[in-house]
Amino acid sequence: MNREHLRILLPVLSLGILLAAVFYMQPRAMSYFGLNLLFNLAVPVALATIAQMMILMVNDIDLSIGSFVSFCACVTATFVQTDPVIGYGILFAAILVYAAMGAIIYARGLPAIVVTLGMSFFWSGMAVLVLPSPGGSAPDWLRALMTAKTPILPVAIIAPIVIAVVMHYFVKRSSLGVLLRGVGGNERAVARSGWSVTGLKAFAYGVAALFCVLSGMALVGLATSADANIALRYTLLSIAGVILGGGEFTGGRVSPIGAVIGALTLTLAASFLSFLHLSPDWQIGAQGAILIIVLAVRLVFTRREALV
């Protein structure tokens, strides 16, 4: 078992333990319908987590993901539904803005944490402009896609698996993925060997934006309407998801499969509490506690890793 496997073992274990606990308390959750309910909201969270992972991979951090996903959700619930051409145009332009932001952050040596914090205002403002009060409606095909009755496994399980596998091949197996992780590991070395780090960063941010767009669309497909604050929690959830999944803040060490598992774990944590009949006051707190516990356990793992 190499380091890579060891790294993914902990997220898998924590999800497994949590899932076992949920099944133990509520055996009826162990069904097609139950699983769909448990993991339904995990799809947009997983997409947002992948977006955050793309940014962390190139050594930055994005604090605007929540407001950007909200903006995308608002556009989906309004323009994409009424005038698809304009709607997709707006989303495409937003992706370009994101890529440009990545390029500027690198070219001017700016702190990503501050630029993205500033941009979170920008996206919130845009979201309010697009959809001043909660409302809108989901495009029919999106609604149908998110609530499709697929055979054997529900969409809520299939979608995260597809996301994880696709991104695994992109990040871990493609040469572009290696370059992007190289930017996180040692950007100077990548630049010296003749690559444009600016371009690579722009690309990473662009891919992140694409996943945010998908996340916003998935969210609207599930919620059938949107509002400007619909996904603000995603900023913190996505960071927590990447870290839970074995990702690191620096060095381009990330794991797409782990990130998706991390997102599922966080979503499940909320359901777990309601099964415990704990007051919803503690839901956020429990997510924090789970994060701390997993990281504490990881300490044991990393110590062993250091010995290996």
Next chain:
Amino acid sequence: MNMINKDNNMQPQKRSARDFLELVSGKPWIWAFLAAGATYLATLLVVTNSAGAGALLYAALTFASFSVIVGVGQMFVVTLGPGNVDLSIPATMTLAATLSLKFMATDGALIVPGVLIAIGVGLVCGLFNFSLILLLRIPPIIATLSSSFLFQSLAIWSNRGVRVKPPELLAQFSTGGIFGLPNVALIALLVSVLAWCVLEKTIAGRWVLATGQNKRAARLGGVPVNAVRFVVYVGCAVLAGVAGFVLASFSGGANLNMGTEYMLMSIAVVVIGGSSIAGGNSNVPGIWGAALFMFLIVSMLNSYGLGAGVRLMLTGLIIVSVVVLASKRRHQI
């Protein structure tokens, strides 16, 4: 350096432009004040009467104070080096304000213990944060993030959506002022002067800077690195507790999302104020300039009669542009 500048200033006109440039390049915090001044003037284009101008300044000083108090704490944390940020400030503020106001239960006689409770909550939050960072070796961003979830839950649980009012006396004090200055601004001024003295004039301040510049070198040089980090994180949480207490007294009670905007604010004032986000190079005056700037932008956009959406958008764009302009170009494209 300062002496030379002073001498040059005495010569009339001739060298003032160059002096100015020298001053600007030597003092990164000048930009924040310039930006704040420009925004203030731009607002005055709309608010023409002189009473309005004074009131605007007064309001700016008041609201900047809360940002300054949390900003000073955040500045010390950021100074510790890359990856050091306290994201639990909003939750700590809310928790401290909720618990202390609940304890006082509008009884003016309990103000002193109330303040102590706010400080105590800050201490406990800071201790918890740092124990996660040191004992569990969790990266500070994630440690403070996950502990903020816990603090937030505690606050929700103890608050139960009720808005507890501050004691009358406290409310009067926090909304009042002396010498034409708001009382909260005086508190913030006191905090920032103390912080300036610590950072610039004491060994402890040098230790913080040294730790931020190179932790390993600092440790080898005999700096008690972990003790420094401990004090900085706990101090930051205590300041957040105090800020929460003052803000709740000022705004007529603690509520659950009172701290939300201070997550961005605390980081933004540090960076716009000219401190390096990579750590090891910080200054206190810039925090005031940036805090005033952040408030004045919002009020400028308000006075132009713009809607909430446009206002948010422009705030974001202006923050980003200031950061872009203030940066020194580092990479060739």
